[in-house]
Amino acid sequence: xxxxxxxxxxxxxxxxxxxxxxxxxxxxxxFASWFQQKPGQAPILVIYGQNxxxxxxxxxxxxxxxGDTASLTITAAQAEDEADYYCNSRDNTGNHxxxxxxxxxxxx
Amino acid sequence: QVQLQxxxxxxxKPSETLSxxxxxxxxxxxxxxxxxxRQPPGKGLEWIGYIYYSGTTDYNPSLxxxxxxxxxxxxxxxxxxxxxxxxxxxxVYYCAxxxxxxxxxxxxxxxxxxxxxxFS
Numbered sequence: 001x002x003x004x005x006x007x008x009x010x011x012x013x014x015x016x017x018x019x020x021x022x023x024x025x026x027x028x029x030x031f032a033s034w035f036q037q038k039p040g041q042a043p044i045l046v047i048y049g050q051n052x053x054x055x056x057x058x059x060x061x062x063x064x065x066x067g068d069t070a071s072l073t074i075t076a077a078q079a080e081d082e083a084d085y086y087c088n089s090r091d092n093t094g095n096h097x098x099x100x101x102x103x104x105x106x107x108x
Numbered sequence: 109q110v111q112l113q114x115x116x117x118x119x120x121k122p123s124e125t126l127s128x129x130x131x132x133x134x135x136x137x138x139x140x141x142x143x144x145x146r147q148p149p150g151k152g153l154e155w156i157g158y159i160y161y162s163g164t165t166d167y168n169p170s171l172x173x174x175x176x177x178x179x180x181x182x183x184x185x186x187x188x189x190x191x192x193x194x195x196x197x198x199x200v201y202y203c204a205x206x207x208x209x210x211x212x213x214x215x216x217x218x219x220x221x222x223x224x225x226x227f228s
Contacts, residue, residue, distance in 0.1 A: 030211070031210070033213055033214045035153075035215070037153075042202060042218040042221050043153065043202075045210075045214060045215055045216045048210030048211075048214035049209055049211075049214065052209070052210065054216055086152065086153055088153075088213045090212075090213060096155070096167075096168060097143070097155040097158070097168075097212060099152060099154065100152075102152045102153070
């Protein structure tokens with residue numbers, strides 16, 4: 001079965017740029033979606049498809065992909081960006097949805 | 109504004125069947141993919157499965173033998189049944205909308221989630 005691997009934790013200084021990565025074989029064929037989740041809240045979609053942002057998501061959030069790795073970049077990180085971030089995509093069969101384990105982002 | 113709301117028992121006994129309803133308001137259920145996703149306390153997200161309004165379903169292979177997702181377009185609702193539950197399946201259960209240009213996993217609308225505890 002397919003897997004998506006994320007670093008458990010990442011930190012960034014306030015106002016700096018941070019990249020959160022998601023790695024998996026299926027990402028060679030399918031785009032990743034990215035979700036932000038704050039404590040006690042439902043996740044929010046921040047990036048999908050080829051670097052598309054839903055309405056209301058700040059343009060400091062961007063997505064990219066190369067080979068088996070998808071990345072979420074936050075430019076000039078703000079205190080309110082501190083959250084858990086999850087990637088998802090399809091598995092190698094293309095039929096099922098899989099999630100990465102999540103990355104806890106700390107803004108220092 | 110599209111909204112999703114989960115409902116159902118908050119307590120289920122081990123070996124019994126967990127049943128949840130997701131009510132969609134603000135739009136017709138007759139499009140998009142409608143998923144169930146869960147999150148055990150302090151852990152990550154797990155996709156359970158989805159249903160298309162036409163009735164086509166797809167399930168997480170690890171749960172496939174115990175999961176049924178169905179839809180009632182007349183009520184704008186879809187449902188989750190998970191049989192033979194164990195304590196390890198205590199989690200917040202979310203319903204979510206996916207599809208569009210991002211594919212079925214681009215969940216752009218989520219319910220607030222409902223906590224289900226498996227406990228005897």
